[in-house]
Amino acid sequence: xxxxxxxxxxxxxxxxxxxxxxxxxxxxxxxxxxxxxxxxxxxxxxxxxxxxxxxxxxxxxxxxxxxxxxxxxxxxxxxxxxxxxxxxxxxxxxxxxxxxxxxxxxxxxxxxxxxxxxxxxxxxxxxxxxxxxxxxxxxxxxxxxxxxxxxxxxxxxxxxxxxxxxxxxxxxxxxxxxxxxxxxxxxxxxxxxxxxxxxxxxxxxxxxxxxxxxxxxxxxxxxxxxxxxxxxxxxxxxxxxxxxxxxxxxxxxxxxxxxxxxxxxxxxxxxxxxxxxxxxxxxxxxxxxxxxxxxxxxxxxxxxxxxxxxxxxxxxxxxxxxxxxxxxxxxxxxxxxxxxxxxxxxxxxxxxxxxxxxxxxxxxxxxxxxxxxxxxxxxxxxxxxxxxxxxxxxxxxxxxxxxxxxxxxxxxxxxxxxxxxxxxxxxxxxxxxxxxxxxxxxxxxxxxxxxxxxxxxxxxxxxxxxxxxx
Amino acid sequence: xxxxxxxxxxxxxxxxxxxxxxxxxxxxxxxxxxxxxxxxxxxxxxxxxxxxxxxxxxxxxxxxxxxxxxxxxxxxxxxxxxxxxxxxxxxxxxxxxxxxxxxxxxxxxxxxxxxxxxxxxxxxxxxxxxxxxxxxxxxxxxxxxxxxxxxxxxxxxxxxxxxxxxxxxxxxxxxxxxxxxxxxxxxxxxxxxxxxxxxxxxxxxxxxxxxxxxxxxxxxxxxxxxxxxxxxxxxxxxxxxxxxxxxxxxxxxxxxxxxxxxxxxxx
Numbered sequence: 001x002x003x004x005x006x007x008x009x010x011x012x013x014x015x016x017x018x019x020x021x022x023x024x025x026x027x028x029x030x031x032x033x034x035x036x037x038x039x040x041x042x043x044x045x046x047x048x049x050x051x052x053x054x055x056x057x058x059x060x061x062x063x064x065x066x067x068x069x070x071x072x073x074x075x076x077x078x079x080x081x082x083x084x085x086x087x088x089x090x091x092x093x094x095x096x097x098x099x100x101x102x103x104x105x106x107x108x109x110x111x112x113x114x115x116x117x118x119x120x121x122x123x124x125x126x127x128x129x130x131x132x133x134x135x136x137x138x139x140x141x142x143x144x145x146x147x148x149x150x151x152x153x154x155x156x157x158x159x160x161x162x163x164x165x166x167x168x169x170x171x172x173x174x175x176x177x178x179x180x181x182x183x184x185x186x187x188x189x190x191x192x193x194x195x196x197x198x199x200x201x202x203x204x205x206x207x208x209x210x211x212x213x214x215x216x217x218x219x220x221x222x223x224x225x226x227x228x229x230x231x232x233x234x235x236x237x238x239x240x241x242x243x244x245x246x247x248x249x250x251x252x253x254x255x256x257x258x259x260x261x262x263x264x265x266x267x268x269x270x271x272x273x274x275x276x277x278x279x280x281x282x283x284x285x286x287x288x289x290x291x292x293x294x295x296x297x298x299x300x301x302x303x304x305x306x307x308x309x310x311x312x313x314x315x316x317x318x319x320x321x322x323x324x325x326x327x328x329x330x331x332x333x334x335x336x337x338x339x340x341x342x343x344x345x346x347x348x349x350x351x352x353x354x355x356x357x358x359x360x361x362x363x364x365x366x367x368x369x370x371x372x373x374x375x376x377x378x379x380x381x382x383x384x385x386x387x388x389x390x391x392x393x394x395x396x397x398x399x400x401x402x403x404x405x406x407x408x409x410x411x412x413x414x415x416x417x418x419x420x421x422x423x424x425x426x427x428x429x430x431x432x433x434x435x436x437x438x439x440x441x442x443x444x445x446x447x448x449x450x451x452x453x454x455x456x457x458x459x460x461x462x463x464x465x466x467x468x469x470x
Numbered sequence: 471x472x473x474x475x476x477x478x479x480x481x482x483x484x485x486x487x488x489x490x491x492x493x494x495x496x497x498x499x500x501x502x503x504x505x506x507x508x509x510x511x512x513x514x515x516x517x518x519x520x521x522x523x524x525x526x527x528x529x530x531x532x533x534x535x536x537x538x539x540x541x542x543x544x545x546x547x548x549x550x551x552x553x554x555x556x557x558x559x560x561x562x563x564x565x566x567x568x569x570x571x572x573x574x575x576x577x578x579x580x581x582x583x584x585x586x587x588x589x590x591x592x593x594x595x596x597x598x599x600x601x602x603x604x605x606x607x608x609x610x611x612x613x614x615x616x617x618x619x620x621x622x623x624x625x626x627x628x629x630x631x632x633x634x635x636x637x638x639x640x641x642x643x644x645x646x647x648x649x650x651x652x653x654x655x656x657x658x659x660x661x662x663x664x665x666x667x668x669x670x671x672x673x674x675x676x677x678x679x680x681x682x683x684x685x686x687x688x689x690x691x692x693x694x695x696x697x698x699x700x701x702x703x704x705x706x707x708x709x710x711x712x713x714x715x716x717x718x719x720x721x722x723x724x725x726x727x728x729x730x731x732x733x734x735x736x737x
Contacts, residue, residue, distance in 0.1 A: 196623075197716045224713055227678060240681070247737045255708050256681065277707045278685040281678050294682060301689055303682040324682035341679055347634055348679045369634075371676030385676065392633065393674030418676065462677070 030408045031381055031399065032070050032427065032447040038171060040072040041101050041108035041132075043084045045125075050118035054156035058116060058125075061157045065164035068450040070427035071171040072110070079105045086115040088128060088144060091137035098140055101132040108132060110142070112167055116159075122148045123155040127163045129170060142170055174425040179210040180468045181421075181430050182218075182228045182237060183441055187458025189222060205239050210423065210443070210465065212454030218261070223253070226462060231284045232332075234469040236262050236269065236310075238282035238291060258282045258293055260310065263469065272312035278303050281326045285355075286335045292318070292328035305340055307355075318357040324348070327372065330355065333379025337402075339363070341371055350384055350400070363400060364388075364407075371395065372419045376426050383410075383420035383429055383446075397431050399446065410448035421465045422446075430454075430463035525590030526553035531583045537599040543572045544598045546581055553585035553592070575600050618656035618663040619735035625652050628730040629691050634675065636686040638694050642731075646691060649733055650698040657704060664704040664736040667691050671712045672725035684709030691731035706736055 042063060047055045067074050085096035101111045114127040125147040134140035147162050149155035165175050182205060189202035205228050208215040218237070219225050225241040238261075243254040257273040258280070271291075273279045279295040280303065291310060294303040297317075305319040305328045319325050323344035331337040335355070342351045345362065350370045353360035364370050368387035375382055382402055385395040390413060397420045400407040411417040415435030422429055423443070430443050439459040444451045454460075529549040538544045550556050550567045557564045559582045562571060573581070575598050582595040616624075626649050629642035638646065656663050669688030671680035688707035696702050717724040 198714050199716075199718065200714055203713075224710075250737055252737060253708065255706075277689070278681065278709055280681050296685070302686050324679060324686055326678045326682045341676075343634070343679070343683075348675070369675060369679075371679055395676070 030410075030447050031376065032445060034073050034447075037071065037073040038109040039075050039107060040066065040110045040112060040167070040171075041075045041080060041106055042066060042112045043077065043080050045113075045115055046086065047116040048118070050151055051116040051123055051156075054123065054151075054153055055116065057153045058156040058160045061160035062112075062164055064450070065161055066112075066167060068428075068445060068452075069164070069168040069171070069173050070425075070445045070447075071168055071173040075106055075108050081106070085111075085113050087126070088137060088141065091130075091140075098130070098132045098134065098137065101130075110170075112163075114163075116156075118151055119148070121151055123151045123159055124148050125159045125163060127166075129167050173427070176210045176423055176425055176428070178468045179424050180207050180234070180466050181210060181441065181454070182207045182230055182464040182466065183455070183460055184226045184228065184462040185217075185455070185458050185460045187460070188217060188220075205237065206460075208454065212441075212452075215455070218263075218266070224256075225259070227281050228462060228464050229283045230464055230466040232286055232288045234466055235264065236260055236284075238271075238284065240280040240282065256280050258291070258312075260291075270311055274306070274312070274315060281328070283327075283329055285330050286332045292330060292338065294326040294328070302343075305338070305357075318355070319353065319360065320357070321360075325351075329373050329375055329382075331379045332375050332377055337379075339373040339375070339382055341373065350382070350386075352402075363405065368392075369395075374421050376422045377424060378426055383422060385418045385420065397429065397448075410444065410446065412448075419462045421463050423465045424467045428465075430465045432461040432463060524552045524587065526556075526585040526587035526592050527551045528583060528585050528592040528594045531594040531596055533581070533596040533598050536597070537601060538575075540576060540600050540602050541574065543574055546571045546573060546583075546596065548583050550583070550585040550592070552589065553587050555586040556584070558583050573598065618660045621652065621656055622665065622733055622735055626733040628732050629694075630726060631687050631729045631731070633672070633725070633729065634683065636683065636690045638690050642691070643694065646694050646731075647698065650695050650700055653695070653700055653733075657701070664706065666706045666708055666734050666736040667695075668714075668732045668734060669707065669709040670714060670716075670728055670730050670732060672728040673712050673715060673718070673720075674725065675712065677711055677713070680711035681709050682711075684711045687729075687731050 044059045045055060066072060081100045083096055085091060090096040091098065101108050111130045111132050114125060116123060116125045127147060128144045129142040130140040131142055132140060143166065145166060147159045149158040184203050185206045186201050186203050188204050191199050191201035193199060202222050203224050203226050204217055205219040205225050206215060206217050221241055223242045223244050225239050227240040229238045238258055240256050241259045242256050244251050245254050255277050256279060258271055260269045260271045262269055274295050274297055276295045276297055279293060282291050282293045284291060289309065290307050292305060292307045295306050296303045302322060302324045304317065304325045306315060306317050308315045321342065321344040323342050325340055325342045328338050328340040337352055338355050339350060339352045341348045345366055347369045348371060349362050349366060350364040350373055351360055351362050369392060370384055370386050372385045373382050380402055381399050383397060383399045386398045387395055395416055395418045396412060397410045397417045398407050399410060415433055417431055417433045420429045420431045427446050428443055429446055430441060432439050433442050439461045440453055441455045441460045441463045442451050442453050529551055531548040534545050547570045553567060556567060560579060578597065578600045580595050580597040582593060585592045627645035629638065629645045632639065653665060667688040669684030671684050675683065685707065688709055692705050692707050695705060715728045717727050
């Protein structure tokens with residue numbers, strides 16, 4: 001859209017008192033509502049005997065895990081009283097008081113306290129959680145639990161994580177343990193250069209644990225395989241791939257098609273692609289019975305949104321505009337709304353339609369370029385990449401409240417951030433970023449904090465965070 | 471076997487000269503006439519001597535036409551006087567004093583007509599030049615030294631596009647028009663050749679959208695080539711989005727080089 005036209009449109013809309021547009025230009029509070037969160041005090045724990053030398057690792061891990069949980073607000077340690085309780089007896093004996101923590105300046109709702117020790121060559125933790133607003137220590141105690149692991153840094157970290165997970169569960173957080181991140185990596189085969197300078201790379205589908213551990217290659221096509229999608233039950237994944245065909249003495253690339261694999265057993269499933277020069281960007285419906293994707297059929301000029309069953313049958317065209325349309329994503333809660341990327345107003349924008357193709361409307365304001373929509377598991381928010389406010393190619397991660405249409409920007413010009421994917425807890429996002437020159441996968445809390453890098457080898461991109469097999 | 475056309479008449483001429491010379495030599499040395507008989511004793515006038523037998527003479531021996539293509543007829547015509555024994559060689563055998571005969575020599579052939587009588591003999595020869603039809607033209611030179619694939623990668627020009635656009639701009643029209651001429655040459659030389667148009671994008675758009683945009687660009691280029699008369703069935707399109715850049719610098723110059731439709735052999 002030309003600036004002049006846009007200006008005229010804005011003027012008209014403003015004059016008409018169009019609230020939608022002004023609402024879209026205002027940030028919303030995000031999904032991490034710190035103002036509504038309970039406040040937790042977490043004083044440094046002390047260790048006895050051989051446990052003492054691992055307490056720095058323990059305390060750092062505990063604090064980060066709790067802060068990264070996205071469900072409680074941690075009260076700064078500088079406000080804490082000098083007398084730090086270590087055992088429940090410290091409250092019953094009167095040497096520590098609940099009100100020391102519930103009243104100013106700490107004003108915490110809850111307190112995590114305890115101590116560690118070396119016992120039988122193990123790292124032992126005795127951890128407590130108290131609701132300090134209660135009148136008596138007995139009523140305040142939410143849990144008191146023993147944890148044990150190896151007597152080293154890994155053991156201290158392991159124990160801190162288990163304790164943090166138990167605390168976060170008390171605040172309604174869902175554990176991310178067992179969740180998986182599927183992604184695309186070029187690390188298995190180095191890119192080669194053709195005589196004319198063209199770079200030819202190989203991409204395969206990989207998976208890893210939510211914290212970056214156990215990275216594992218899933219496809220071995222030595223071709224371009226990308227755009228992974230995972231079925232709701234975690235047992236299948238779909239992706240776009242260029243099948244290699246041998247013609248005479250040449251190996252040539254077939255046109256991009258959708259492939260579907262099962263994970264256990266690990267094998268390719270039948271999916272009959274439509275006859276087309278392009279079949280791409282697959283996504284499963286929440287019931288796991290259909291696949292949405294972009295393709296063009298017959299005399300069409302652009303790929304549009306289609307739906308089929310898991311074998312490629314019952315093909316149905318959902319969108320009909322004369323524009324490139326890709327990346328359909330179905331509301332995981334209702335199964336009835338589809339967000340997708342469409343170039344029908346010019347540069348690609350975020351659109352929404354009903355799953356029968358009706359009611360298509362644009363969600364973003366027409367500026368910049370939009371890509372990679374991803375529904376939050378509750379179906380209330382969509383994360384996406386947007387160049388808004390930056391030059392083309394400089395994407396940042398945004399989330400939109402699908403009820404109000406308001407959006408929030410989570411990353412800020414830190415190097416081409418793309419492909420956000422919600423964690424099953426709805427509080428974290430995986431995304432790719434080129435902030436360190438090569439593209440790597442990071443996670444962050446859905447307010448843009450607690451950024452952690454998960455990958456290091458090669459280029460890694462297009463993360464898809466799933467519950468894992470259930 | 472084909473004979474050199476310049477030497478053939480010369481050889482025939484020399485041959486006939488030899489034959490003619492031989493004939494003249496015999497004619498120029500006849501036996502001397504017998505002496506006159508002694509005068510009779512009676513007073514009657516002596517009977518006239520018997521007429522002296524005349525030498526055979528060939529008045530004409532021709533062939534029409536003198537040059538034929540193998541399989542065509544030539545007609546020998548002759549006229550002979552005073553002969554008692556007339557024959558033509560080459561298997562034609564005895565003939566009348568005047569006559570014509572069609573012959574179908576397979577190769578250049580000299581026919582000799584021999585006429586004899588008690589008074590002497592005569593002989594002439596004619597030659598029918600037989601030409602053999604020209605052999606079929608040699609097969610076309612084996613596959614051009616440079617293959618269609620090589621021609622394409624050497625001479626085809628990329629068609630460039632504006633950012634996030636797929637319409638064929640003026641410079642792209644010129645490039646594709648030249649490409650169309652090149653492809654027509656290649657298709658004419660190699661009916662099995664087919665081409666694939668790759669659609670590419672610069673690195674700024676998303677990988678997903680660029681895959682669609684690259685397909686759109688390749689399709690636009692294909693449609694333009696088809697409008698110039700190229701067969702649709704020989705053109706395949708494929709999008710690589712931004713997966714196969716020709717350069718990786720973050721500059722408009724490099725972005726433009728990557729926003730292209732590129733022609734490559736399909737096999």
